[in-house]
Amino acid sequence: MKRHDPDLPLMTLLRVGRIHAPEPLEATDILIADGRIAALGRDLDIPQGWPVHRVEAPDLIAVPAFIDQHVHVTGGGGEGGGGSRCPAITAREIAAMGIATVVGVLGTDSISRSPADLLAKVRDLKAEGIDAYMYTGAYRVPPPTLTGDLQRDLAWIPEVIGLGELAISDHRSSQPRQDEIERLVSEVRVGAMLAGKRGICHFHLGDGKRGLEPLRRLLAETEIPADQVIPTHVNRHRALLEEAADYALTFAACVDVTAFDELGEDDPSGFDAVCLLLDRGVPVERITMSSDCNGSLPEFDAQGAYLGMRVARNTALVADWQRLVNEKVLPLEDALGVISGNVARVLGLHHRKGRLAVGFDADITLLDSQLQPRRTFVGGRCVYPER
Template sequence: MAARLLIENARLVLKSGVEEGSVRIEQGRIAEILTSGERPGGVWDETFDARGGYLTPGFIDLHLHGFHEYQLDRGPADLAAVCRLLPRHGVTGFLPTLCPHPGGGDVKLIRQLAVAKTTGAAVLAFHLEGPFRFFPGALPTDAVGKADPERVVSLIEAARPYPMAFSASPDFEGVEPLIRLMRQRGATIFITHTAADVDQTRRAIEAGAQHATHFYDVFYPPAETDKGVRPCGAVEAILADSRTTVDFILDGVHVDPVAVEMALKCLGRDRVCLITDGNVGTGLGKGRFHFGSQEVEFLSAGGPARLTEHSTTPGGLAGSGLTMDQALRNAVSMLKLDLPTAALMVSANPARVMGLDRTKGRLAVGCDADLTLLDDALNVVRTWVRGECAFPNP
């Protein structure tokens, strides 16, 4: 793809609405946004006719374990393969999400991934889902560790030049000093896998854990102590706080759409994101796949992954087979959202969670030319990463 590109005859999906227009790209960044028949002021080497398609900011997935037969915990080759495949679903950036490996294995893995050569969707940060969480979920019980500041520092250093994100539980013993350390070192903390009460959650938020991942899933209410009085816990504390953001697996199974509607009412459309929590096997339809020492099964394309009888908790959820373009379509069909709002949830909002909103997630001059073109049915037609065509494969 030429360094200077004009995408014309598009419907630009802006925060304010949808407008007909064009986008001019120079050196991987948006140089000009043109609407209402405006003529571009610069020069370009190539023109692409969008044929009236919807042009959105590229999608950002904050939580992805695997795709097709590839699992991100396996190393650089699998990471490179996932990066190549994701643009077919409109993804231009993502957080490879890894499981804890005892004995320093996760530090070694992240160090290898941080120097991997990749093309396609960009790695924006590495996300370690644990080990500082109260419930193991789909992970083996030995994946839950102890509060270890040295391990945190080693993981953050291993990821450089990329930032780190950590999933942690407010009710994990000793977590608050860890959260403060993570924030001091530039990491982002996701609240997850918890039965914390309001006070524990508020302390974690105050320490710096201000995003909740796969919200509602494995967010248990505290035990009822006064019969008939509904206890409040992490969910209520997060929804009531003006600093928090959340993300959902919107596949129709992990969370009821009504619960997502409630979060939108409480938090507003700028503070709700969509993720896939995609597991190995996503995109391949029905089948069984190895996820670390566990085995997961997909009973339908795009449906949830469930642990099989060969795993620790048979039948339990273990991520999804959702893709980001399907998550966008689900937001429009299940939640009856307009396209600009749904697009925020897969682009600008996750970019803001990671502190990348100055350059990612927006159709704005100066932002990276990470773009996704959709047809009328919201299927992905073309994806650009920093102005280079990443799908269809060049």
């Protein structure tokens, strides 16, 4: 049974200007009790003497807090040696962008960093107020695990919700054979079933010539359902993005675009990627966007030699999302799905996240009129700005 946080008031009443759940509601009040939404309404009548903390924000819009399914919480990098490792992310950096939930990944370096380091950081973030999860594994095959077995990781470690980020079509990957990919995905599927989890396999796409072909074969030649396989970085270049649109339509699959914060002249941004996918007929419900923040943005020459790197941030995630609404590509309720509701469904967290509804986690972001996050509540606790 969930224990009450003694630092939280027993109840919090948010009074805001508007609520998008993600659809617009008539309600302007949100009552929070023990980390969950207890009531939604207008001018809610709270009995005298009840222990309620009141938050008055009549100029702000309440929306489901954002979910970032791809964060290098311990820092990524390492392609240029030990001095090129990226720094870990902080709870404040996460919450300042309106993000309440993150999924941690390792990436290239699973030698100086390990799944145990990742789990420790995930638990640190949870202690600081962020709802954090992780993928077991990394780029390489066989994937590093916490218990020595993928299925045991899923069954015994509550924070583990899948495998990732497993690299394909990338010179930094282990160049896994098709049968290895199929075996790993199958192991995760069974382990997730036994654990009562979605158990997604989160695939890193590089800019190699094979593109999405390994995942196309996986879905065409096996019984694995498409909703267990999530390719990310599909907007690494235009040709890959076009292939991702066809992949999504052919297999009724979800694809994850990355909100890169620095781009080459012809590289599609997260905003550009969503626009193209929609233009090609991909339903918005099958599109998600993540940040890849605190991962490395390495540069290599034509022979694959390391030239240097930059550190990715999560600011582009919110900026690209804001453009979708401000440039009228999507209405607010549909745009929220791209970084909230759709992501919750992909991760198997949709029974308690991605919506503002009675019984759901009180993960709430308050936006100003420019859609800039001003306050972030995670499980009813105001994580940004700190009280």
